[in-house]
Amino acid sequence: MESGYVTTPFGRRPMSLGMLASQHLAETIEPGMKRSKWKLFRAICEARPALGVTDRALTVLDALLTFYPDDEISEEKGLIVFPSNAQLSLRARGMTPATLRRHLAVLVEAGLILRKDSPNGKRYARRDRAGAIGDAFGFSVAPLLARAVEIESLAAQAVADRELLRVTRERLTLCRRDISKLITTALDEGVSGDWEGISAMFRTLLTRIPRVATAEDLAPLLDEMGMLRAEVVNMLERRIKTQKIDANESQIEHHKQNSNPDSNYELEPSFETKQGERAAADNDPNAGPSDERRLKQQKPSGRMSNRAGGAADPGAGPGLKSFPLGLVLQACPSILDYGPGGSIGNWRDLMSAAVVVRSMLGISPSAYEEACSGMGPENAATVIACILERGGHINSPGGYLRDLTRRTEKGEFAIGPMLMALARANGGVRRYAS
Helix, strand or coil, X not given: XXXXXXXXXXXXXXXXXXXXXXXXXXCCCCCCCEEEHHHHHXXXXXXXXXXXXXXXXXXXXXXXXXXXXXXXXXXXXXXXXXXXXXXXXXXXXXXXXXXXXXXXXXXXXXXXXXXXXXXXXXXXXXXXXXXCEEEEEEEECHHHHHCHHHHHHHHHXXXXXXXXXXXXXXXXXXXXXXXXXXXXXXXXXXXXXXXXXXXXXXXXXXXXCCCCCCHHHHHHXXXXXXXXXXXXXXXXHHHHHHHHHHHHHHHHHHHHHHCCCCCCHHHCHHHCCCCCHHHXXXXXXXXXXXHHHHHHHHCCXXXXXXXXXXXXXXXXCCXXXXXXXXXXXXXXXXXXXXXXXXXXXXXXXXXXXXXXXXXXXXXXXXXXXXXXXXXXXXXXXXXXXXXXXXHHHCCCHHHHHHHHHHHHHCCCXXXXXXXXXXXXXXXXCCCCCC
């Protein structure tokens, strides 16, 4: 390593390895490299936290750059500025000499400027007969040019981080507003559900928002807020679907009763079919058209026969939305051991594992079938995974599952809060693609 670039500070100021490294870096400027001093200064301001300098130190750097004679910093035009402390103080908004020296030391320590002290510690330049500067002593801005690419990269990252924080804060604010107003709507409309528990969970999330936070701090909170909002919307959508189904059934009944007001066949006793009459009519080759018509009139509606047979109406299910599989596996990692080959890669694997766990926990097939019908197969498998994860806290898994199924059908149970609680217990909520 050449020693020509080494210069030590004047007086009692000590030399450091950091200063030596900065001097060596200043010698690695690429030939022909140049930068606008004010654009570079703007980038330094953007990257200030990463560079470890204060705003007052940047005020001093701003004053130093005003002494550089050209707009562009380059080796051809020289890299040394040599103002006196009095001149520098004036351009630094009247900063006191002691404060000025302190912030100059901060700039040197941060590797943004170098000291090139004269033998007596004064700052000056020697000029030739033509007036050109031959040798100068003062502060070198060579590190700014040597680190220009690094500084610009740090500035771009700082701008991107600030934009991400702004977007994250906006989304969090919108999510908070949505949840608050949706809960109020649910209470005003009398929608059934554990709104007191959901409100308590919402207040807990609000208390976890820090006053000063980064995007990384807010991202988990935004995920949990989003899950809570989705659960609230899910419960309200179930209420809307229930109202639509009730309204449709009412219209169908009203239509059937009034579709043929002139008909009085219900009042004629000859149309009442005794037990076994249907079978006899089916087997009687002499049965006439009037008999066939009478039997068709006696046939119950499809909706009633479905209910009698225990099958659910199309669209009569709760319409629950399933959560991301990655979130379910994070909240309930124990279910992974029961997947095909000891892993779970999709919903089919999770549902296969749920069948195994259901049998292991002593949950009857009928209880699981009711859960699949009431919640949907994905959510039923999710609940089985949650029951497995809670282990010894549940005395009767089968009874517990039936109770959750009944509460789901009434709109009183939400899977989201249970999943979030288990996810936090297993290391916090992370982002998952839905």
